[in-house]
Amino acid sequence: MLSKSCINGLRASILLAQKEQDEFINIQKISSELNVSFYFLTKILQQLTSSGILESYKGPNGGVKLAQNPGEITFRDIVISIDGDHLLKECILGLPGCGIEKPCPMHEKWTALRGNLQRLMEDVTLKDLANGNDLRLSDEISPFKSINLNIRN
Amino acid sequence: MLSKSCINGLRASILLAQKEQDEFINIQKISSELNVSFYFLTKILQQLTSSGILESYKGPNGGVKLAQNPGEITFRDIVISIDGDHLLKECILGLPGCGIEKPCPMHEKWTALRGNLQRLMEDVTLKDLANGNDLRLSDEISPFKSINLNIRN
DNA sequence: CATATTTAAGAGTATTATATCTTAAATATA
DNA sequence: TATATTTAAGATATAATACTCTTAAATATG
Ligand code: FES
Ligand code: FES
Numbered sequence A, B: 001m002l003s004k005s006c007i008n009g010l011r012a013s014i015l016l017a018q019k020e021q022d023e024f025i026n027i028q029k030i031s032s033e034l035n036v037s038f039y040f041l042t043k044i045l046q047q048l049t050s051s052g053i054l055e056s057y058k059g060p061n062g063g064v065k066l067a068q069n070p071g072e073i074t075f076r077d078i079v080i081s082i083d084g085d086h087l088l089k090e091c092i093l094g095l096p097g098c099g100i101e102k103p104c105p106m107h108e109k110w111t112a113l114r115g116n117l118q119r120l121m122e123d124v125t126l127k128d129l130a131n132g133n134d135l136r137l138s139d140e141i142s143p144f145k146s147i148n149l150n151i152r153n
Numbered sequence C: 001c002a003t004a005t006t007t008a009a010g011a012g013t014a015t016t017a018t019a020t021c022t023t024a025a026a027t028a029t030a
Numbered sequence D: 001t002a003t004a005t006t007t008a009a010g011a012t013a014t015a016a017t018a019c020t021c022t023t024a025a026a027t028a029t030g
Helices: A004-018 A027-034 A038-050 A075-083 A107-123 A126-131 B004-018 B027-034 B038-050 B075-083 B107-123 B126-131
Strands: A054-057 A063-066 B054-057 B063-066
Touching: A004 A027, A004 A038, A004 A063, A004 A075, A004 A126, A027 A038, A027 A063, A038 A054, A038 A063, A038 A075, A075 A107, A107 B107, B004 B027, B004 B038, B004 B063, B004 B075, B004 B126, B027 B038, B027 B063, B038 B054, B038 B063, B038 B075, B075 B107
Parallel strands: none
Antiparallel strands: A054 A063, B054 B063
């Protein structure tokens, strides 16, 4: 449902919410904690930075940090930034302009469910997520495990 | 959320449910009614046939038809056949084995919503869909409009 | 039996998504 | 100011999905 980029963006954001809010966190460090490629994660976090969800700082001791309090950033903010709002706007049968012309047979049921999804995503903040269980994966079970562990040394 | 293959499979199935159940319908005809490439649709319908949702018949007057009554085939059956059950099984944050080891922070909310999605897809049959509005698109607005209209002439 | 019609199956191409690499820009610190 | 560190941006590579084409198999009909 969510793209891999989006999932990694969420996971990184949750991790940032679990850390000290005031200091910039090194992307290399985040990527190794999440077992995601540094290169890939960098691209994703650039997207979140350009959306204003993160702030970044270059140079020694640089990195990224949340631009707002974790309680003010929602799950939805991050999904929209990376995957856009397709999921929350489009017809489940792919018809153009969901509901505008003639709604498809699934329209009512789908928009109801989609509304619940939207509400769920709006209600959940990074603060909520950060207080939940640890999202880090062990090397053994991580689907994101990188093959080359010596990236950028 | 659903792949294009899946959406086209659904649209074709709904169309079949709107037609005479006893006769085989030509795939070329379905593809032109839906403004989908004959080649692409053929592949998708082969998938539904091998899953036992459709029956096919080769040769003159051949084609495909529903293997059961429209009221007995659910939206879910078709989604599972084409896209698999990822959507209904996986963790929204991509963690392996959703809920088996340590559930992610979204687990409860997501599984609740996913349950509603599952129920929705199980409740809706092709009969329901066929009685709804017309799914055919006009040439002007169809996102599936094929560029070359003279396929296989 | 020969031919035309139609789906099946597999191969091939195109487009998009995912992932990596390289170079540039900013900045801290010696 | 020179160097090392770190993100930004753009180019490249790989994988997955979408889509097309070709050939084979089944079958109706003359
Ligand atoms: S028109 Fe299909 S879900 Fe709205
Ligand atoms: S573990 Fe994430 S939704 Fe179940």
